[in-house]
Amino acid sequence: MQLIECPWCGPREEVEFSYGGQAHVPYPDDPGGLSDEEWAHYVFFRDNTKGRFAERWNHSIGCRRWFNAIRDTATYRFERVYRLDDPKPVTP
Amino acid sequence: MSPRTPGADLPEHPDFLWRSPEPKRSYDVVLVGGGGHGLATAHYLAKNHGITNVAVLEKGWLAGGNMARNTTIIRSNYLWDESSAIYEHALKLWEGLEEDLGYPILFSQRGVLNLAHTLQDVRDSVRRVEANKLNGIDAEWLEPDEVRKICPVVNTSADIRYPVLGATYQPRAGIAKHDYVAWGFARRADEAGIDLIQDCAVTGFATDGNRVTGVHTTRGTIAAGKVALCAAGHTSVLTDMLGIRVPVQSHPLQALVSELLEPVHPTVVMSNAVHVYVSQAHKGELVMGAGVDSYNGYGQRGAFHIIERQMAAAVELFPVFARAHLLRTWGGIVDVSPDASPIVGRTPYDNLYLNCGWGTGGFKATPGIGSALAHTIAHDEPHPYVAPFSLDRFVTGALVDEHGAAAVAH
Amino acid sequence: MTSTSRTAEGGRIDRATTLEFTFDGQPFTGHPGDTLASALLASGRHQIATSIKLGRPRGVAAAWAEDPGSLVQIEEPFPEPMLLATTVELYDGLAAHGLPGQGRLAEVPDSARYDAVHHHVDLLVVGAGPAGLAAALTAARAGARVAVVDEQSEAGGSLLSGTERLDGAPALQWVAAAVAELAEHPEVLHLQRTTAFGSYEDGFVLALERRTDHLGATAPKHLARQRVWRFRARSIVVATGAHERPVVFTDNDRPGIMLAGAARTFLHRYGVLPGREAVVFTTNDSAYDAALDLHRVGVCVQAVVDARPEGSARREECERAGIRVLPGAVVTGTQGVDRVTHALVAPFVDGEVGAGSAIACDLLLVSGGWNPAVHLFSQARGRLRYDEGLGAFLPGEELDGLSVTGSATGVSDLGGCLAHGQRVARAALAALAITPAGDDRLPAAPEAVVPTAPLVLWRVPDSSGAEGSTQFVDLQRDATVADIARAVGAGLRSIEHIKRYTTIGTAHDQGKTSGVLTSGITAELLGIPVQDTGTTTFRPPYTPVAFAALAGRDRGRLFDPERVTALHEWHVAAGAVFEDVGQWKRPRYYPQPGEDMEAAVLRECAAARTGVGILDGSTLGKIDVQGPDAAVLLDRLYTNLISSLKVGSVRYGVMCGVDGMVIDDGTVLRLAEDRFLVLTTTGGAAKILDWMEEWVQTEWPDLRVHCTSVTEQWVTFPVVGPRSRDVIGAVFPDVDVSNEAFPFMTWRDTTLEGVPVRLARISFSGELAFEVYVNPWYAVAVWERLLEAGRPYGITPYGTETMHVLRAEKGYPIIGQDTDGTVTPQDLGMGWAVSKKKPDFVGKRSFARPANQDPLRKQLVGLLPTDRQTVLPEGSQIVEFFPDGQLPPPPVPMLGHVTSSYRSAELARPFALALVKGGRERIGDTVHVPVNGTLVPVEVTGSVLVDPEGARRDG
């Protein structure tokens, strides 16, 4: 049972959070202008990185705020959490 | 020798299993991933197509990934025609596999019960049973008293939080001994001259236009006529090297085992609402699993609260399990696709074949996908069983949505 | 049975009290403080069971959880499968028997309680031996929040097994003082009988406390039998000691063969003489203590057989006591049947075994060195390092927040362990910015004697000709050196393959003694370094944990929360039959005496269609959406246009996922220009609120809108039927309920006795209907007012089943029943609810994909069995019409399936809704539905079967 640092509520057990998959995948500006393939990539395709991964979390049992995190999918260790309006950290 | 105690042991393995060859410079076919699917594909390439200049590359030890970590449930009672077709193809092969491999794989057709706890579970279950029957798959809907007859330790009291309202039952379904299965395929492949190369991690691919020409590994570069990826949870790591995007996400899936117990549980029970699945394996241990951990993870471990919830479900459904002991927990990495169906077939590279996205269905599909993928590689044409599972279904929208429809995982 | 093998005095047992128990049906006695194993040994009973495969007699080989031999089944007071006699504390009335193979589960449910407790500490110390106690004292004195847990019944660890002295007094006096001091500190939690069985990320450690087992039948029923402690520690000190490692030799499994340290434990802690004539076989100095201690209490120590060519510096000590020491010698085998009678001893030179001789003994003690108990460190993903000198795997790296101390790091002397424990605790405190206390004294230990270097010896070559087939590596699996050799011969190289081939390490003890031996023997056979072989992975739990302990209190009623509405007690009193909808308990129908469901539902439906019915619809999800951009948000999430809705009006809407599949539906009330009340399905409530929040927060943070759940803020009572206007008009006389003043799909606010009430003309049945919304504080009062006012019209409470029939007759789908995640609004015939005007909404783009254009998509239609009798089972599949009434052989192509099916009072026949391929094109066709082996002909119809013109909604 990991602790996840909610940017607002502080560290809480992982059961209080829900997972939102890859971060920084914006809704397309003009879905109607996309090809079927481009649209499919938005709907279904997400990176599945082994290692540092920028992803979305929601403190669903707590403050209900979404936030982003850089987490290592191999070790599960959270390297940092950041708010939605923060830019994606540059990962080495 | 004294008479053996119940649950004493399993059939002995053969005196020889496989060589540990040095990789050659070149093979006609390179299969990346020495798990169940890679080994089965190797076997059927040799057996059905006479293709033996084949290497199976395994980054760790053979069958050490999900093959070593699953709960060994075998069934074919999936909802959609496309799914039940390939799983039923697999089940028919399972039924002759012991003979084919000359290996005691302990395939025990003890039946699988999928319990229904809500009215919607009942509707979904009947729907699946009726579809299975029309597809020629053995399937029955059982009322609670019939469930109790098949598995007396299931709590079918109406007075529990989520009473059992009935179950689907597939009598031909069952379990097998996973290591024996993998080793049986491996030994046959090795006998056919196929090189099983362990401790050989793929670090990159050599490509030329639309073709993959070779595989860079920790044991050198290996040229390849055709390449197939059978790496389950690690598929994305490989496809990332090739610049191919595949819509799978890798999640931890945990399982656990108890000590050896006198037989109490004669079948396999799965429950989605009261989340747990259980069988009692050959030596007498209870083997159990539950849902996947929510987040992406390659760590072959999950969080313990999943296990605790699973134990609560187990004791709720099987009150007599209360003082059974959890002996060992472990985790695998399942690659889950958006529609909970596999992704198999051709790729943007002419001679590269993809086989992934099996989620929790990988083990039961082993011989089926092995033979269908071997066919696909040999004929350079998707076998009819795998054709519906092409990558482009996500573009057209023609999904095979097993979780949306059946609500039955594993 | 008398205690033939008890010492005259000493030990930690209460000799004044006698406990009676049975083993294998025979009566025995023991004392408080005994384990089942010590009590049996005290009675001279060494054989506990027979082995699983070979049926060989097996006994007590160690003194605690590492014992591979003493598997027992508890029968009384309650059956519990497969425990070790060495870890079962004795109590009066215990009945057990030896267990060769499989344990037995009780046939009745376990009524014992189990629970779990969260506990936060600065420092968690695992193990109350010398190093652990030193660490705990250091932290406690610094004022830190400390927990110290230890798996034994009392603190002391290895000190319980020996004669060590501290500050010139018996070391256990210091232990007692340390325990007393810990108890003085209010922030210290000290738990014995508590096994830390798993360590995870972020200082999370799970421990099992056995709270009442040792009390046997007198255990208080209101206390949890076992408790899972969920520690969250800022820092963890692992002081779990070390397990002694045997040396493998031929016939090394007979009862009476025991680890040397275990013999000291039985002697000093339990006052048990484990034998009369002993041979001690060792590769290191630690076993000399066992030899000397046994000698002191009168055991005839026949020989100390030391595999090291030069023996030990302690040889003289033994010889002074008259104990023969044989350096450069090994035990090559044993004799005996149910107890060892002879050890076969032979010279051992350069790895070769010479000619030997038999030495009579009834106790053969073995020590091959010590394996630090690194399980928790390894579970926390710590890397292990093989130490050539010790022949053991040690912690190979520093971990953040977890340190290992004492003999778990390979330190072997008492003073060293104490100092190490203190040092590690101080470092941990420093990392937490906690200042150690000034007065932090540890007792003085006698100066450590530097031991003679140990010899790493995994096994003695088999000179018996049996090729290792009776050289047992894993006694619980009857797995031998020959098995490992066979695995290696089969081509296996990985320790994981060898484990699976031989099954070593898979039994109850999970390889506590066999794991490292297997690595060593495998390395030897393969000719590679042990480091390269490695170990198999250490996985939780460290020792087995009962399922029920992990289930804790989440059982029975508390397994999963039951959610209920404010009217639940009323429903119960009214005799409702409930349905589980998610976690909600909803009344399904209200049978009257003698009614089955069908009769009740026909009655309830008839009331709603001809008179008036009333439903508790409070479980519907409700979301208050406020803000200047509220309409913008809803326009983006619903397929239809919401922004054009007028204040005071209501609109039905559909929501899709980005894949264009329907995820929820419901009505939307516009409360103000900037405020909407969104109704969701019961199951969709939480999901849709999350869905809205996700879009607002992650995609459209510029939208000025807030979403708040008000599901429990309002009860919702649909009052349905032609007489509903009379009822509403009577209860709310200040509301003009005429169609003109209060048209369909509008809402009005009013009050009842000053309490705000909202009324809405919404109909999920096609009938004239009013929904009543009120604060649930007043739910019962308002419900009863409505019933009272409806009495003249025969107002009839109805449940979800009737609701389903009524809506199905009107062709209204239930999301999740008539849809399955693969259904679009167009498939449901709700193209009218998909806006053509809006440039975009969630899911719109997916409607343009090729698969969405397929004319054979499944579409929602009605089905009427032509026999006017058969109620098609929901879930039934639909096939083409076969004129001969026979199904062809499989596979039979399927056209779709029945999603909803009922008997209709209104239609006077059964009907169904179904998803059928190209269904709307098939209206008028007859198709077949296989039901119980026969084909039922059904006519495909439109989905609206009752009042297709919608004439009834205005009464």
Next chain:
Amino acid sequence: MAELLRTHPLEAWTTAFERLPDTVGIAVEPFVAMADVRLGTVDSEAGTRLGVDLPTEANTWVPAEAGRAVWLGPDEWLLSSTTEAPEELEARVRAAVLPLGGSATDVSAQRIGLRLTGARVRDVLAKGCSVDLHPRVFGRGSSAQTTLGQAGVVLLSLSDTGEDHVVLVRSSFAGYLADWLLDAALEFTHTPTR
């Protein structure tokens, strides 16, 4: 007509709560008006308009005139009032925050409150709450939205001794939580017979 009777979801538990010893006191809080307040920026103007300075520190609550203001998130609070009717509170708060771009929603019946008092209350809570409730960490003025057992709760500390808490729980979960608490308290309530 008579005034409308109010019924509490935990009426049936009253006797069980009354039987508890002082060390694990559980009492149902009276009905109270509550509003969920959303507001982007909290400044003195907001404080003036609302009559309470909303706490901006996470996991805290402050007393408000005849009620409390509980931090629920960076732009969300739970405001209670013992003197106003639910609709009055909502109307007043909504009027106060609307001009500031905020919103307010009546949630008076969304949750019910339980007052937990006594020396063993922290032990009872620790059986199902993973937040550190040590009074040095979770003293008076602390709050947490978290889970207790399997129910989402808002937990408020009312003392610096760890012996006085309020648990707010969704009304539909009230019965579950009441059962859960009584079961958790059993070991402290049972009179030993031996």
